[in-house]
Amino acid sequence: ETGVTQSPTHLIKTRGQQVTLRCSSQSGHNTVSWYQQALGQGPQFIFQYYREEENGRGNFPPRFSGLQFPNYSSELNVNALELDDSALYLCASSPAHGAREELFFGEGSRLTVL
Amino acid sequence: AQKVTQAQTEISVVEKEDVTLDCVYETRDTTYYLFWYKQPPSGELVFLIRRNSFDEQNEISGRYSWNFQKSTSSFNFTITASQVVDSAVYFCALTLLTGGFKTIFGAGTRLFVKA
Numbered sequence: 001e002t003g004v005t006q007s008p009t010h011l012i013k014t015r016g017q018q019v020t021l022r023c024s025s026q027s028g029h030n031t032v033s034w035y036q037q038a039l040g041q042g043p044q045f046i047f048q049y050y051r052e053e054e055n056g057r058g059n060f061p062p063r064f065s066g067l068q069f070p071n072y073s074s075e076l077n078v079n080a081l082e083l084d085d086s087a088l089y090l091c092a093s094s095p096a097h098g099a100r101e102e103l104f105f106g107e108g109s110r111l112t113v114l
Numbered sequence: 115a116q117k118v119t120q121a122q123t124e125i126s127v128v129e130k131e132d133v134t135l136d137c138v139y140e141t142r143d144t145t146y147y148l149f150w151y152k153q154p155p156s157g158e159l160v161f162l163i164r165r166n167s168f169d170e171q172n173e174i175s176g177r178y179s180w181n182f183q184k185s186t187s188s189f190n191f192t193i194t195a196s197q198v199v200d201s202a203v204y205f206c207a208l209t210l211l212t213g214g215f216k217t218i219f220g221a222g223t224r225l226f227v228k229a
Binding site (some may be wrong): 003004033035040041042043044045047048054055056057058090092097098099100101102103104105106107108 | 118120146147149151157158159160161164166205207209210211213214215216217218219220221222
């Protein structure tokens with residue numbers, strides 16, 4: 001069983017640029033969530049996707065957007081990058097859509113904004 | 115407002131010591147789920163346990179045990195006879211049924227277990 005995979009693992013961008021991060025959910029998992037983890041902090045919820053629609057969003061501006069595809073994989077897009085966007089971006093999938101479902105995390109994409 | 119507080123930023127113990135990681139949460143919702151996750155030094159977060167708000171029964175799994183007390187809004191995690199492999203960052207998390215099943219994480223407690 002393949003776990004959650006994310007790409008790229010590391011990337012460096014400059015302020016104002018745009019970035020796309022990709023996530024393949026664990027086999028059979030239909031719900032994908034994205035989190036931002038700043039250094040020394042806990043993950044912060046960005047948004048969740050279920051059946052290709054956004055289903056819940058944290059306190060992140062509209063320049064953070066996403067997609068979920070029919071195969072349940074997902075993308076996180078961030079426009080107009082700011083220095084504070086430097087963080088580890090975590091994708092998590094869950095086997096069903098519900099509050100009781102545990103999250104299965106990928107290893108993350110570390111974004112550095114210069 | 116919903117919040118998870120892990121007051122202990124770092125804990126250092128010697129192998130075989132017992133250690134308790136504290137977690138206090140805030141929510142006005144009556145139905146919710148609580149979780150603990152482990153993040154090893156180089157690896158992804160891994161699920162450890164889930165508790166729903168109506169189940170205050172404590173749980174033991176090997177050297178791990180969890181104490182959920184709704185009256186104090188706490189969900190503490192104890193490792194008995196700690197081992198070096200327990201060294202990691204541990205996160206407590208709260209998931210609500212409203213707002214798209216948003217999961218709120220605490221800031222984490224970094225546990226160092228020395229040989």
